[in-house]
Amino acid sequence: MSTIFSYYVSRHFLISFLAVFSIFLGLIFLFDVIELLRRASGHEEIGLSAVLKMGILKLPFLGQQAFPFAVLFGGMAAFWRLTRNSELIVARAAGVSAWQILMPVLGVSFILGLLQIGALNPLASAFLTKFDRLSSSYFKGQSSLLALSSAGLWLRQANAENQSVIHATRLKLLNDAIHLKDVTIFVYEGADQYRKRISAETAELEDGFWHMRNVWIHERERELPERRSEFWLETDITLNNINETFAAPETLSFWDLPDFIDNLDKAGFSALRHRLYWHSLLAAPLLLCAMVLIAATFTLKQSQRSSTSYLIVGGIMSGFLLFFFSDVVSALGLRESIPVVLAAWTPSGVSALLGLAMVFHLEDG
Numbered sequence: 001m002s003t004i005f006s007y008y009v010s011r012h013f014l015i016s017f018l019a020v021f022s023i024f025l026g027l028i029f030l031f032d033v034i035e036l037l038r039r040a041s042g043h044e045e046i047g048l049s050a051v052l053k054m055g056i057l058k059l060p061f062l063g064q065q066a067f068p069f070a071v072l073f074g075g076m077a078a079f080w081r082l083t084r085n086s087e088l089i090v091a092r093a094a095g096v097s098a099w100q101i102l103m104p105v106l107g108v109s110f111i112l113g114l115l116q117i118g119a120l121n122p123l124a125s126a127f128l129t130k131f132d133r134l135s136s137s138y139f140k141g142q143s144s145l146l147a148l149s150s151a152g153l154w155l156r157q158a159n160a161e162n163q164s165v166i167h168a169t170r171l172k173l174l175n176d177a178i179h180l181k182d183v184t185i186f187v188y189e190g191a192d193q194y195r196k197r198i199s200a201e202t203a204e205l206e207d208g209f210w211h212m213r214n215v216w217i218h219e220r221e222r223e224l225p226e227r228r229s230e231f232w233l234e235t236d237i238t239l240n241n242i243n244e245t246f247a248a249p250e251t252l253s254f255w256d257l258p259d260f261i262d263n264l265d266k267a268g269f270s271a272l273r274h275r276l277y278w279h280s281l282l283a284a285p286l287l288l289c290a291m292v293l294i295a296a297t298f299t300l301k302q303s304q305r306s307s308t309s310y311l312i313v314g315g316i317m318s319g320f321l322l323f324f325f326s327d328v329v330s331a332l333g334l335r336e337s338i339p340v341v342l343a344a345w346t347p348s349g350v351s352a353l354l355g356l357a358m359v360f361h362l363e364d365g
Contacts (some may be wrong), residue, residue: 005091006104012082013105013292017074017112024066029059046138054138057131060124061250064102067116069319071109071288075295076315077227083299098300099361102292109292113285121281122253129251153180157235161187164233166210168203178205183212185233195220198231210235249277257281272340276333279344287348293355294318297362322351 033055074273082088086103155166164187168180183197196219200212206216215231257278261271298314326347333343 005096009078009082009101010104010108012106013075013078016078016081017070020074020077021063021066021070024061024070025059028062028066029055032062037330043138049139050134054131054134057127057134059129060125061128063125064120066114067120067284068322069285071112072291072295072319073315074294075105075109075297079299081294088300098296098359101300102296102359105292106289109288110285113288116284116288117254117281122133125251125253125256132248155237157237162187162195164188164235170290170292180204181254185210198233200231205235205237208234237342249274254278254281272334272336275340276344277331279341280330280357283345283348286345288350290348290351290355291357294351297355297358300362322347325350 023163032052034055036051037048040051079088084191091096091101153166153168153171156163157166164185167184169182170181171181180203181201183198183203187195187198189195196217198212199216199218201214203210203212205211210233212231212233212270213229215228217226217228217231219226249257252274257274261274261278265271295315298318329338329343329346332338333340338346
């Protein structure tokens with residue numbers, strides 16, 4: 001097929017995809033802001049500007065979820081328009097096969113998949129992290145934050161009077177208990193007025209307290225530190241808080257997830273959800289190519305007199321079945337009924353095989 005025709009078809013697909021994706025983003029933003037306004041109705045301190053800011057911060061993540069469906073409906077719109085204008089009909093009558101028509105579009109969709117995991121996902125994860133912080137602060141009144149890196153564990157806890165920043169070089173999960181080693185706690189009055197530093201050999205999270213052993217307390221007003229064998233520091237952090245923080249792979253970019261998974265494994269925490277999410281991102285380009293194949297089966301043979309109802313119903317049903325199937329397989333993966341890699345790649349693989357079978361039938365059947 002000529003380069004000019006390939007470019008022409010690819011340009012139509014890309015324009016349709018961008019138009020559909022923009023419509024999806026507008027609708028998602030509208031409904032999300034309405035939901036945030038509903039949640040903020042009982043909080044007088046949350047204004048419209050804060051709600052709009054939170055809606056914008058969450059939009060890239062929600063847009064990432066809509067990416068495959070934008071490719072599906074964008075592909076259907078592009079192929080349908082080219083068929084209705086008789087351009088694809090003339091091309092096929094001239095000997096151009098469906099595969100030759102689809103190859104440039106598949107190439108564009110594969111590139112879009114790479115852009116999704118390489119550019120959109122890091123942006124979405126960074127914005128979602130900020131959204132979660134604002135949501136926890138505004139709606140839940142929580143101010144505890146946690147980060148796990150190669151340098152160890154970082155925690156921040158706060159109450160009405162002061163806040164504390166906790167660092168530990170190593171942590172261990174044993175019998176549903178958190179054990180920290182080489183602990184340093186910086187205690188502040190208010191937001192930023194330093195009060196004291198607490199150094200401990202170990203710390204264990206108990207009910208409402210950090211139980212520390214072999215402790216040195218460095219007060220701001222004292223020249224010499226105070227030595228204690230044990231010390232208890234009040235906290236509102238629980239094991240569930242930490243687990244919930246770890247169970248948010250969407251707040252980590254595609255590039256940071258492998259290191260974070262390694263840190264979770266070393267700390268003794270489960271990284272099942274993070275592995276599933278990371279492999280799902282890896283499968284995104286294949287899923288987008290599958291959406292193009294499915295879109296082609298509903299549109300390439302549509303004549304000028306064909307009704308659009310078949311096109312619309314077929315697209316909606318395909319999107320619904322894909323969404324339902326992905327959720328079921330992901331749930332099986334999280335329950336470890338099937339391997340994580342299989343759970344992540346099955347929706348993309350099955351969709352691609354189904355699309356290939358339908359295009360083969362369309363071309364040769």
